[in-house]
Amino acid sequence: SQTIHQWPATLVQPVGSPLSLECTVEGTSNPNLYWYRQAAGRGLQLLFYSVGIGQISSEVPQNLSASRPQDRQFILxxxxxxxxxxxxxxxxxxxxxxxxxxxxxxxRLTVT
Amino acid sequence: EDKVVQSPLSLVVHEGDTVTLNCSYEVTNFRSLLWYKQEKKAPTFLFMLTSSGIEKKSGRLSSILDKKELSSILNITATQTGDSAIYLCAVLSGSARQLTFGSGTQLTVLP
Incomplete structure (x- = not known):
């Protein structure tokens, strides 16, 4: 069966520091992959999606970027x-x- | 721009009550509507609705899509405290790569 792993679970970072969040999927090939952000426990905002290795679509202009170096790996x-x-x-x-x-x-990312 | 609106934003009921959550949408090239339940972490998938008028049911939860009215409802009967969560509605549209979420309904079930 398919599983998805995302880490870390929580992160506190100072303003101006870099960020790397990782996500991997197991048990499926060539999935569509997505990054969403949820503010204040409400609706989800789509940030990036990917339909294949190296193919990234950005939905909102921002301070973030995404990459898909392998079929089942997505990095924010x-x-x-x-x-x-x-x-x-x-x-x-x-x-x-x-x-x-x-x-x-x-x-859960907190920038201080 | 695709839009999904949920109502009410929040709801407080007592155990045993029946609740109806609403979702309306305006999207280009509708494909399907999905309901998710979110407790503390990841939203968990409840239903995917593609055809109008066909009810999907899972235990005390059921949902139906009305493509004419561009809306869907999620019903929960005999609510329990474990039903307390944010319920998210989302619409899959366009090339089926875009999932647009509503802002959710926060349901609180009191004992």
């Missing part, structure tokens, strides 16, 4: 964090063309 990065980057970051996967998204357990 920042060179310099801002206070406004604080939030709950969720990685998700789906099987093309239109299956439900399945989420990882999320990373």
């Amino acid at each position: 990065s920042s060179k310099k964090l801002l206070l406004s980057d604080s939030g709950f970051y969720l990685c998700a996967w789906s099987v093309p063309p239109a299956s439900p998204l399945h989420f990882g357990n999320g990373t």
